[in-house]
Amino acid sequence: MNRIKQAFKDRLWLGVIIVGLFAGLIGGGIALGINNLVQHHEEVTSTRVPAGSNKSGGTKVNKNKADLNGEASQAYKSVQGAVVSVINKQKVQQSSGTLGIFGYGNSSNGNSDSSSDNKLETASEGSGVIYKKSGNSAYVVTNNHVVKGSNALQVILSNGKKVNADLVGADSATDLAVLKINATNVKTVASFGNSNSIVPGQDVLAIGSPMGSEYANxxxxxxxxxxxxxxxxxxxxxxxxxxxxxxxxxSGNSGGPLINMAGQVIGINSMKLASDTQGSSVEGIGFAIPSNEVVTIINQLIKNGKITRPSLGISMVDLSNVTSDQQQSVLKLPTSVSKGVVIMDVNSGSVADTAGLKKYDVITKLGDTQVTDAGSLKAALYKYKVGQNAKVTYYRDGQQHTATLHLTKSADTTSTDDSQQDNN
Structure with a gap:
């Protein structure tokens, strides 16, 4: 009897447990289903475009909280009025007449019409900065390559007024030029800062007319x-x-100023680095001529209209362009000498001739500067003034020699020789 009662109790509890589990599953399923329905409703509600519209708008412009008179803005404002666009105008040959079989010049009645007009057109545009005002004249510094080849020059002032300009002087070695304009409409003149005092990381502004006067200032x-x-x-x-x-x-920034945060010109923008791959430009690498160099050159251009520098009176080639066989057989150089310039000709009565230099001498040093090529020789030479002396180190027939150059001769370096053999 007791066994029967115990079996009945066990079955009863088992039924209770089964019913509980079944009820739990059903309840959980219902709760999960309800929860899914709620989530779906929320998603639909949150992504559905609301009906109606706010026809009254309601958005407004708030007060500008940015500093509109910061350091950079003040620097720009102080010099902006002195920055100009420089227009290089050149002649374009235009012939008039009837178009014949071989082009213009044959008129229909058989008479030759050789009349022609030389029309001035804009060849290029650059930038510049007014740095001096004296009486009725104002002076603009720009790049030599901006004005090179011009038949006429114009300057567009910061207020948009266009005035004619005269070329005072230009220097190809430093790529600088000075223009003179009428000062009537000139209100702002830039000042130069000491470029020896600049440091890497210092903030600067470049001002000019990139891509032409359309984007002036x-x-x-x-x-x-x-x-x-x-x-x-x-x-x-x-x-x-x-x-x-x-x-x-x-392009177009050339000749414009590079200024510090005090509004002083510390350089004249001159070039942008280009890669060797199809001449493509490199971003973030540009160059400016230091203001200390600029001031030295433009003062001489104002005074003399050109720059005169010492000249050796030689023609030369880089030693790197001479084959190793010729370096041994002709120049008889020791193997330790791999850089320098080879004298190819010496002008009679020149500085080099007076010092005793001869054809096939290899110059390796001028003063304290190592000479690696024609460019480095010119850079070292141009540090001297006419009338000074300079020590030159050279090799002849395998032996090293030195001589003193009396730099009594000068050359106008505005004219250049683009041939493979350099002259100096």
Whole structure:
């Protein structure tokens, strides 16, 4: 009897447990289903585009909380009025007459019409900055390559007024030029800061007309990336020291100022680095001529209209262009000498001739500067003034010699020789 009662109790509890489990599953399923329905409803509600519209708008412009008179803005405002666009105009030959079989010139009645007009058209545009005002004249510094080949020059002032300009002087070695304009409409004149005092990381602004006067007075901001980079400048390959900056410099910026945050001109923008691959430009690497160099050159251009520098009176080739066999058999150089310039000709009565230099001498040093090629020789030579002496180190028939150059001769370096054999 007890066994029967116990079995009944066990079955009863088992039924209770089964019913409980079944009820739990059903309840859980219902809860899960309800929860899914709620989530689906919320998703549909949150993504559905609301009906109706707010026809009254309601959005407004808030007060500008940015500092509109920051350091960069003040620097730009202080010099912006002195920045100009420079227009290079050149003659375009235009013939008039009837178009014949061989082009213009044969009129229908058989008479030759040789009349022609020389029309001036814009060949290129660049930038410049007004740095001096004296009486009725104002002076603009720009790049030599901006004005090169011009038949006429014009300057567009910051207020948009266009005035004619005269070329005072230009220097191809440093790529600088000075223009003179009427000062009547000139209100702002820029000042130069000491480029020897700049440091990498310093904030700078570049101002000019990138891509032409349509974008005149464009300002870009960057830093001094390097204080002293040595590059080949001008058309004669002379090595020169320049400022590197990451401020955006594009075609048309040439000749414009690079300024510090006090609004002082610390450089004249001159070039942008281009890669060897299809001449593509490299972003963030631009160069400016240091202001200390600029001031030295433009003062001489104002005074003399040109720059005169010492000249050796030789023609030369880089030693690297001479085969190793010729270096041994003709020049008889020791194997330790691999860089320098080879004298190919010496002008009679020149500085080099007076010092005793001869054809096939290999110059390896001028003063304290190692000579590696024609550019480095010119850079070293141009540090001297006419009338000074300079020590030259050279090799002749395998032996090293030294001589003293009396730099009594000078040459106008605005004219250059682009041939493979350099002259100096």
């Amino acid at each position: 464009t300002v870009t901001k960057g830093i001094i990336s390097a204080k002293d980079r040595t590059l080949k400048a001008g058309t004669d390959g002379t090595l020169t020291s320049v400022i590197q900056t990451d401020a955006a410099i594009n």
